[in-house]
Amino acid sequence: MTDDGPDGAEVHRAMRLGEPPRNLGEAVRKLVWILPWLVFFSSPIDDLLSGHHGSTATVFGWIGFGTFVGTYLALVFRNMGRAFSGPVVGVLVAGLGVLAVALSLTLGPDWLGLFVYVSVACGVTLPMRAAYVTIPATTVTMLLVGLHGGEDDAWGLVLLVLLIGFSMTGVRELVRTTIELRKARATVAQLAANEERLRLARDLHDLLGHSLSLITLKSELAGRMLPDHPDKAAQQVADIEQVSRQALVDVREAVTGYRRPRLAGELAGAQVALTAAGVIADLPAEPDLATVTEDSESALAWALREAITNVVRHSGAQRCVVELVRRQTLDGPMLELSVEDNGSGGSGKGPGNGLTGLTERLEKAGGTLEATRLKHGFRLVARVPAGAPLTATDVGSPA
Known part of the structure; x- marks a missing residue:
């Protein structure tokens, strides 16, 4: 599975927990994520600076x-340049646990906060099954160490150590699921493109295979x-001319079908263009x-494309609302597309070539176009026949 294309780029940019950063930006994001959690180190530092120990x-405490x-x-x-292997991770997590126990037993209850970091390390770096065992084990160890030192406040850390550890496993699963969904979306897009190429190949073969064979035979x-x-x-030459002309007509009709814009595709493209x-x-x-x-x-797809192009290029708008509703009018059921922005309303005093051509295209499809300058913005409304009577639930307000 490749990560090419926009979705693949998103997968490539996703920040991975428990794995090495791949660029400076990811390193900074990880550092920003980690630094706030270092607050629990304040108690051990205060304890070392207080002078209570020899x-x-x-x-040895500082070491x-x-x-x-x-x-x-x-x-x-x-x-460190590359991810640690599983055994190394296990050894390092065990080393954290041993240090937390040793420092808490020798230097006092102010060091119990280290078990929070042991729990975080278990949740971030260990496999899920191991994390589900080691996080509760870390919590129990912290409680026993605290009670051994006569520190009843250890009970207050039980829920914190437990929840933080398991929250890290949840974050890991969320990141993993997000990456898998992005990869799946990229795969679906790639499969759709492959299917479209196969369809084009089949149509060209069906359109031109017989005609070209007949032209070759007659030649x-x-x-x-x-x-x-x-x-x-x-x-025979006259027949060749007739067959070739018909093949040319078939190809032109096929190309027209491929070039015909679809409303769903234009809506997706509008989202991308407006966001950009x-x-x-x-x-x-x-x-x-x-x-x-x-x-x-x-016709509606062309209207949406023209409207979004004007919003992006000329309006200077901050918001654009697109609505698509069915309405029952005196001319019958209509599908209405409305595009409204809060921009300047454009600079021209009359309809441009784009709106003029769009009006002609909609009229040819039996529809209408309305373009209105608002006090703060511009509204374009395109209507086309819906093609079938509407039910009571589909009927909107009269046009």
Whole structure:
């Protein structure tokens, strides 16, 4: 499975927990994610700076604290160039646990906060099955160490250690699921493109295969007839001309069908264009076009494309609202497309070539176009025949 295309780029840019950053931007994002959680190191630092311990205990405390912090950051940040192997991760997590127990037992209850980081490391770096066992084990160990030191406040850390560890497993699963969904979306898009190419190949074969074979056969036949039967050869040439003209008509009709815009595709393209231009987009869901003819759908799709182009290029709008509703009018059921923005309303005093051509296209499909400058913005309303009577639930307000 490849990660090409926009969706693949999103997968490539996704920040991965428990794995090494792939660029400076990802390293900064991981650092911003990690730094707020270092607040629990304040108690051990205050304890070492308070002078409650002898010089030897303080020195070994700083060494143990530095070793713990370095190991924790190496596990979670993973900036060592490549990801650690499974056994190395297990050893480092076990080392964190041993240091947390040793420092808490020797230097006092102010060091119980280290077990929070042991729980986080278990949730971020270990396999899920192992994390589900080691996180509760870390919590129980912290409680026993706290009670051994006569510290009843250890009960207050039980829920914190447990929830933070399991929340990290949830974040891991969320990131993994998001990446898999993005990969699946990229795969679906690639399969759709492949299917479209296959359809094009089949249509071209069906359109041109017979015609080209017939042209080849008649050309060979005309070549053989030409010396002795020029009249019959001329008839074959005339047949060749007729077949080739028909093939040209078929190809043009097929190309017209491929070029025909679809409303669903134009809605998706409008979302992308407006977002890229920094315009807040409010678009409808995928429309139900069961009773709408291809000509009507194509006309609405062209109207949407023209409207969005004007919004992006000329309006300077901050918001664009697109609505698609069915209405019962005096002329029968109509499908109405409305595009409204809060921009400047354009600079021209009359309809441009785009709106003029769009009006002609809609009239040809039996529809109408209305373009209105608002006090703060511009509204374009395109209507085409819906093609079938509406039920009571489909009928909107009269046009």
